[in-house]
Amino acid sequence: MAALSGCQKHRPPPDQIVARVENEFLTRNMIEQLLPADIPESDREFYAKKLINKWIEEEILSRTARKDGIVLSPVKEWQIKSLRREFIGDQLLKEKLTRKYRVSDAEIEAYYQKYPELFTRAFDEVHLVHLYLEKLDRAITREIRGSKSLLEIIKKNYLDRQITPNREPNGDLGYVPVEQLRKIFARAIRGRRTGRIYGPIKTAEGYHYLQVLDRKPAGSIRSLKLVRDEIITRIKAEKKYQAEENYVKELKKNFNVETFPENLR
Numbered sequence: 445m446a447a448l449s450g451c452q453k454h455r456p457p458p459d460q461i462v463a464r465v466e467n468e469f470l471t472r473n474m475i476e477q478l479l480p481a482d483i484p485e486s487d488r489e490f491y492a493k494k495l496i497n498k499w500i501e502e503e504i505l506s507r508t509a510r511k512d513g514i515v516l517s518p519v520k521e522w523q524i525k526s527l528r529r530e531f532i533g534d535q536l537l538k539e540k541l542t543r544k545y546r547v548s549d550a551e552i553e554a555y556y557q558k559y560p561e562l563f564t565r566a567f568d569e570v571h572l573v574h575l576y577l578e579k580l581d582r583a584i585t586r587e588i589r590g591s592k593s594l595l596e597i598i599k600k601n602y603l604d605r606q607i608t609p610n611r612e613p614n615g616d617l618g619y620v621p622v623e624q625l626r627k628i629f630a631r632a633i634r635g636r637r638t639g640r641i642y643g644p645i646k647t648a649e650g651y652h653y654l655q656v657l658d659r660k661p662a663g664s665i666r667s668l669k670l671v672r673d674e675i676i677t678r679i680k681a682e683k684k685y686q687a688e689e690n691y692v693k694e695l696k697k698n699f700n701v702e703t704f705p706e707n708l709r
Contacts (some may be wrong), residue, residue, distance in 0.1 A: 452489040463496045465503040470496060537688055547676045555675050556668050563666045563674075567621040570633065571658035574617055575643075576608045578650040585644075592654040594641050609649050619660065620671065628686070629654060 455461075463470040475492050483491055516524070519617050530559045556563070573594045577584065587597050595616055598604050604615040623631055633656050643653035660666075668675075 461499055462492075465500055466507065468503055470499050484645055498580065510644070537691070539685050541684070541691060543678045543687075545687075547679045547683075550678055551667070552644060552675050553600060555679055556671070561667055563671045565621075565662050565664050565666065567623050567662050569619040569660045570625075570656050571619050571623050571660075572617045572625075572633075573615065573655040574612045575603060575611070575614050575648060575653040576606075576610050577644070577652075580651055582643060588641055588643070594653055610652075612652075619666070620660075659678060 449554050456469055459472045462472050476535075478495055479488060479491060479497055484620075523557050526684055575594055575598055582602060584597065587600075588594065591597055593620060598614050607612055608614060625633075626647075628645060628647060629652070632645050633654055636659065638658055641653055641655045644651040647655065
């Protein structure tokens, strides 16, 4: 963290300083860059304070270590230099290889056909809709008994917007491996039937309803529609890797590079 704060040779503007240890300053701008973008606004101050305290502790410890004559081993020094090389190299690649990688429908289809093992189910899966109620509601219970769609009931009553204490949210959970379900849920939906609404299933936190929309056995291949986004991500990653590899290969032509593997013996 001390390295990330930046060595301030000159005092930053007072309204930017969030912490100081001797002549080293940590700025608000650096904290804002270190905080993950997806942190809720309500949690930002908490995590910002954690970063500040961590920086202060690291700065004090490193200054004390230097004062006591403690030095890093050659391996540790090499690792620091290696990390710097990695960071600055990654920055170069980001600045030089800025193009966006497009993926065509033909590429997606070809990838899907070429690597079926990537999309083969390892376990039995069920396409599941889940509803949680803290307490049984007579009106909703009657609706469920007379309905063929649990998802319609959830959306009609805005229950998909409800924050629940469960790891399973209300709504369409997509395809879920049966072995990852709670045992009480797996027992409730066992069999081959689809479309049926199961419940209420009582647990410590309340009541649950489940509807199995589809069942797929282990060894079956997920449909292209289900894995399309995954394939796009994979192809883009491959294109990016290939572009970086080609760029480095061209750069190597400008440098005198030798290796001596015989010296490893």
